[in-house]
Amino acid sequence: MALATSPPEAPAPPDRKTYSSDAAGLGRVRASVFAAPALLLIAVFLVFPALWVLYLSITNYRLSGVEARDPQVVGLDNFFNALVSGKFWNSTWLTVEFVLGSAVIGQVVLGFTIAWLMRDRTGPLKRLVEGLVILAWILPSAVVSFLWVALLDRDGGTLNLLLGIPGFAWLLDYPMLSIIVFNTWRGTAFSMMLYGAALGNVPPSHLESARLAGASGWQQLRDVVFPHIRGHILTNLLLISLWTFNDFTPFMLTAGGPDGKTEILAVYVYKEALIGGNLGVGAAISAIILLINLVVAVFYLRLLRRKS
Amino acid sequence: MSPRRVLGRIGFYTLIAVVLAFFSVPLLWLATAPFTSDPTYEVSLPDFTLANFRAILEHPYALGSLYNSLILAVGTALLVVLFAALAAYALSRVRIPGRDGLLYALLLLSSIITGTAAMVPIYQLAVELNLIDTHLGVILILTGGLLPAAIFMLKDFMDTTPKSYEESARVFGASPLQIVRHVVVPLVRPGLATIAVWAIANVWGNFLMPYLLFSSDPENQPAAVIIYTLYTEGGQANLQLLSTFGLLYSVPVVLMYLFVSKKYGFRFHGGIKR
Amino acid sequence: MSAIELRGLTKVYPGGVRALDALDLVIPDGEFFALLGPSGCGKTTLLRTIAGLETATSGSVVLGERDVTNIQPGARDLAMVFQDYALFPHMDVTDNIAYPLRIKKVAKAARGDKAREVGERLGLAQLMDRRPGQLSGGQQQRVALARVMATQARAFLFDEPLSNLDARLRLEARTFLKRLQRELGVTTVFVTHDQAEALAMADRMAVMEAGHIRQVGTPAEVFQRPINTFVASFIGSTPMNLLDAVVRGDSLEVSGCKVAVPESAAGLLTDGEKIVYGVRPEYMSYSAGPAEGALGGKVSIVENLGASHLVTLEVGTASVQAVVPEGREPVPGDDGYALPRADRALAYRDGDLVAAGRGGTEAGA
Amino acid sequence: MSAIELRGLTKVYPGGVRALDALDLVIPDGEFFALLGPSGCGKTTLLRTIAGLETATSGSVVLGERDVTNIQPGARDLAMVFQDYALFPHMDVTDNIAYPLRIKKVAKAARGDKAREVGERLGLAQLMDRRPGQLSGGQQQRVALARVMATQARAFLFDEPLSNLDARLRLEARTFLKRLQRELGVTTVFVTHDQAEALAMADRMAVMEAGHIRQVGTPAEVFQRPINTFVASFIGSTPMNLLDAVVRGDSLEVSGCKVAVPESAAGLLTDGEKIVYGVRPEYMSYSAGPAEGALGGKVSIVENLGASHLVTLEVGTASVQAVVPEGREPVPGDDGYALPRADRALAYRDGDLVAAGRGGTEAGA
Amino acid sequence: QSSGGGGDTIELTITQNAIAGGKNAKGAEYIAKWVIPQFEAAQKAKGKDVKVKFIPSGVDDEQYKTKLSLDLKSGKGADVLDIDGIWMGEFAEAGYIKPLAEVAGPEAESWDGWSQIPEAVQGLATFSGKKYALPVGTDGRVLYFNKTLMTKAGLPADWQPKSWQEIIDAGTKLKAAGVPVPIQINAGTAMGEATSMQGVLPLLAGAGGEVQKDGKWTGAAQPLKDALGLYQKIYSQGLGDPKLQQEAKGRDKSFAQFAEGKIGILMEGDYFWRGVINPTDGVAKMADRDQTVGYAKIPAMEPGKGLRSQDFVSMSGGALRTLNPNSKHPKEAFELLAFTLSAEGLKEETKNGNVRITPRTDVNKEILAGDPLLAYISEEVLPLTAYRPPVALYPQVSTALQEATAAVVSGKTPDEAAAEYQKKLEGIAGGAGNIAS
């Protein structure tokens, strides 16, 4: 290897001081400066309180009462108590049902279906469909809950009116189904938008070569579309699972009832922490939710890494 | 047209009709109740009274609360978009060891902050930092909670934009900040718009943080809090006011969405880069 | 028997773009047929309409004896190679090749055998377990071909299959593909916008413009007697010289020079008429000194074509290009003279070739 | 004075890929220099290292008198056209062209004027208010050129600027670009993988392979005397025939035929030695009947090159290609004989050219 | 916000869960429009420059409580604040509030208003023998009935049941007469505290029980089983609508249904009369309220079997108004507090149809005359009434009680439900030792 012999008029610097070589010439230092405000805010207003919550979870802290004045560290008692209580497991199971039903199945399937149906359409129909779906997403939950109470009402509810079955108590006889459908309605927009973008990235030629080979609609989805958008599916699953796990809106519809049949973990925490004032217990359950989310995330990431 | 295609068409339009119905039927109540003089949960042909609107206009906090919501939402959205864009850009363009792990960890932690249990730490933090009763405090706290997901989504956007634009600006001598301002921001504008609307929608509906942090003056409270005042002492909803206010409360977000979607188009990029 | 027959085929896209306009075309069995045209002229649309990926607005597509205009693409018994090959990134080479068979419900073992057999034939034996992402462009192209070959389709449709390849690979692939088609004898429609590719590979070719077929013929016909100035300027490695000329008795005046009337137009021109005089740079003899009937001017650019050079002369206000063999090329600034071959020069009136028998077969014939 | 000088330039990517390997190169002022090579050989890396978009692992880049190895790209006074043009989609043509001036803090009015001036020169006057998305590929390319021209840079770097264009447009752009460079006189480094482009446009060119420069020289030098079989097979519109041969006294035995020893290798070969005999298809004369010293065989493929044909002969186990002028082409199945020109034939030993003076300038010379 | 007096000006703040244009709008109006100007003027007359600021609120009680807790914990919050009576214990235990005398000095004990407040109502503000607040008012529960329906079912328009059986009998008749929902007694968790106050607690009292007695929680004792037994009778015989008890908006619907004449008998507090079926501004207006709606005392299970051997029982609650221990001007704050509960003030607050039962007998005598129901409650019911224990654990116990009623309504036997309650209670109270059965 012939190293350059430096000509006398332009001596090479003795130590090679390299400058940043990323696309914009940011370099680590400037990149840190760019990321600093966000990371600072996150550290102060997210990480710090989150760690505090984790600390609370090992105390018997309450919003009021003697324990508010003088909280004691009780170790993992809150966790043990939660883990041995049937109510917690009931809630966990309901949450799993809720997340699976409304996010993983409802929002993903419906969002994908709409994105798929609208994939190469333009014009007013597409705008109408997307507009309505997104409307359901951006309306404030305080308003939306009223809409659904009005929809599902036993006597004058629009749904019963339309179906001609007055008196059918959706929220009482099918409470979980009701909030699953509700949350599907509410959250489909995100999946729809994400899959809309993802489907735009599926090369049409791949679909068409499958079609030419005679593949049916389902075969095209299986062989061409899903393998292509797997990354998007998983990002989407990750985010909406996370959001659905923490979603409190169903409380406004059913208040966790009837008989705790819709008392998902977010509602359980609300009742413990806000209504019951048991902040230590609430914090412990929050921490458990975090753990479950972690497991879910790792599971998704595994799925993603596999076969790629 | 082949019969199979006709069947396909029929199937398609049936499905679309079902979807349309599913998403529009729940909205009916919001369209009728505010114009009905004595609304119940029943959707019926309204008598087209504007009395409810008159009543809500007389409400001392209703309009002001919408303005407060606007400040909080726009303020938070601006901060989220600005900080998330800078951070996402840096994370997308410069390899930092453990970057993905960090993002996932933050994303997960952000879930704890949305829960009720975090209110005590956040409240006390706000007290210590003197952020009680300020819009800034609410904005900063909400921003902190939304940033991880925003960075996560925006980074996907940034990852998919070609680097040659930046490199070309760089060869011409543009500084990193100039590159961000002149090139990156305009390029990822649909992404920024998406994140902005997402942030706005989130803040718009958030009750607990503003309620807790604005302790001394309902003049500062956003609509999400004021809508809760439209109940009686026994906890009964005043449907006249509630439906009407609900409609007014919804209109700004809808307008915001229409504006953004018209101006920038809506699109999401996704996919975790391996 | 004709393998593919198009009758009055018209395709109007929803936006109102008339991509194909009442197009008639007959492609005989076993022919290697090239579709050539500039970007946006409707080549892909034509191919896709044959495949059934687009529905015809009117007109019909007949394959063999069968009118398939309203038949699903999967049932037309055609195979297509896309510009980007459309190999499924998550399947290995074997699975990719066997995919059409899998859809046709061929047993796993049988289709594996078939894939290996075809793969071997195309020199892919070592690569059968790789994913497309681990293959070079040329290898990917061969996998796409293998996938098409495994189907035993009635005809192959290729949409610019070479344009994603390296210039070098492209040349090799050209020869390879041509040889393969000859061996298989399958009717092949080949879309390209590279005229050299079309000339080199096709038995017959069509030149398209704006949804119409402008000329159909063998490469030699199309090259030597382009039917109009559009085809003339589109075909050829170096663009044809198309020069404004005025008929002056039995010769033409071109940019102040006097050249002979093209042989093909002899007797068909009237004195004083304004025409376009066309001659390919390859059909010019270049000399450093003046010659009778030559176009003379200053050399502005000399481009190396390998064993020859393309010399651009500024003749009056026009630029004239001539191919000059190795060793005789001038340098920019020299004076030069280019003498057109009268038997290869052409005359165009209002854009159309002036000739007794006209070159090639006209569109729709 | 040299405009660009590279000394022992090495670039190792983080993954360990050695994209440039101790590369030396001098490009004189005002030269149009082409970098040619197959995909992945390091062309882009070289260009980007000159521009400063990649930092050199070792070695140095000198522009004029100045060692810029550790200087930010923005301070190197270079202008670059990317393969995808990298026109900013959100700015109109004027703003795109004026962007470099905006960075240099030129007043708004002044830079608008400059942009219009340059744009006019490149025939963009009508398009100044459009966005890149509303332009055709050829127009976009001209905007990218205009943007580069507006900078008054010390040198232009082009990374395959033509490869996104239509085959037809590419030919026009080639001539246009060459003319423009001549007029401006700015040193230009032009990356391409299309040998025809490099030959046609370059004053001098380098052929790269796997991070090394294999040959540097004028297009004619590189075309006629490729320094090794890699360069030989890479250059030329039709690949050079590279045939295994055995030296038999004063002639060579190639696939059972006897051909003359290449003139350039006369006296340098030993009897019985195995070499590779290289001759370009353009340097063969083809005849239907046997000829002394010709390679004879069966015609397998005939490809139309326009005014000539490329004929592939099966000679023994080898394929030999020859360019046959129009009118004399055979049909597949004919017998044919290709007689190499001894003054253009070459001999390669272990891949390297056997010649007294060797062709062209060797890399690093 | 703790008052921070700048210069000579004394700044005071006062808060309650009331807001103009929304929840308790009239209460908010009273503070803002009358108390503040009057008080400031009165202080000015005394030579003090006092500025008072009202901090309205209008949210769920739980949320209001949460915010108060957070404020008080951080040394913030208004100088004068309203709390619900049952929060007093936990707030006191947490140190969020202190005995009035401790904060404001002996003036608090010697306030002239105390003499006007009945002993029982004073108990509402007393924790561990110390007065922590002034009572703002109280209320009482009765059985409302629809006279039209009663007449239709052959029952007297001045119906007054003397035992639970009579309620059941009336329900049966109403049912026979085709009344869709003969009896509505709140049950289940969906209605939250409304189930306790207008449901299981009055019944428990009617069976002679109490949730907490002498510091011990009552477990699965007979009174509870009896109370649950009544639920069972009502909801298993089709005399009530079990579904309604589970709906999140069930209580709203029960109001609407009563107003529409679909409910025969309804157990509710005086709020129902004042705020719900009020012909002028109720949420479910009944134009003919005064003619159609009758009311009766809640009977004990059988005469004499009620709490303290009473024949009739009721439950009461009420808000308290107290001082922030962090107040910078506790004396003035107490003056403000007392001023809001002066006879003059209460009269002002309750005029224009905003009648409610105030803590002061002197005022009540005057203002309740115009309202038969409120006068009835004040005179007939309040002497019989009982209060919930003002301790920190009560909310959880209340929830457990609600769950027990829910269990019965959905088909469990009273014994099973009571046993489950006892088990939950042990968990809440920290072991069986704190429970009496």
Ligand SMILES: Nc1ncnc2c1ncn2[C@@H]1O[C@H](COP(=O)(O)OP(=O)(O)OP(=O)(O)O)[C@@H](O)[C@H]1O
């Ligand atoms: N899906 C579509 N909707 C509307 N117009 C279309 C569509 N596809 C193609 N077109 C239009 O139809 C015309 C023909 O397009 P086509 O793709 O067939 O051209 P092409 O000859 O294949 O061009 P290229 O060489 O660029 O591939 C063009 O004007 C194009 O813009």
Ligand SMILES: Nc1ncnc2c1ncn2[C@@H]1O[C@H](COP(=O)(O)OP(=O)(O)OP(=O)(O)O)[C@@H](O)[C@H]1O
């Ligand atoms: N950022 C990078 N990190 C790691 N390796 C890289 C990177 N960029 C290029 N390489 C590798 O360096 C080698 C040279 O790449 P380069 O892009 O310079 O080739 P090229 O000659 O421009 O090819 P092409 O004609 O395909 O553009 C290749 O093997 C490539 O895989």
Ligand SMILES: [Mg+2]
């Ligand atoms: Mg095409």
Ligand SMILES: [Mg+2]
């Ligand atoms: Mg490259």
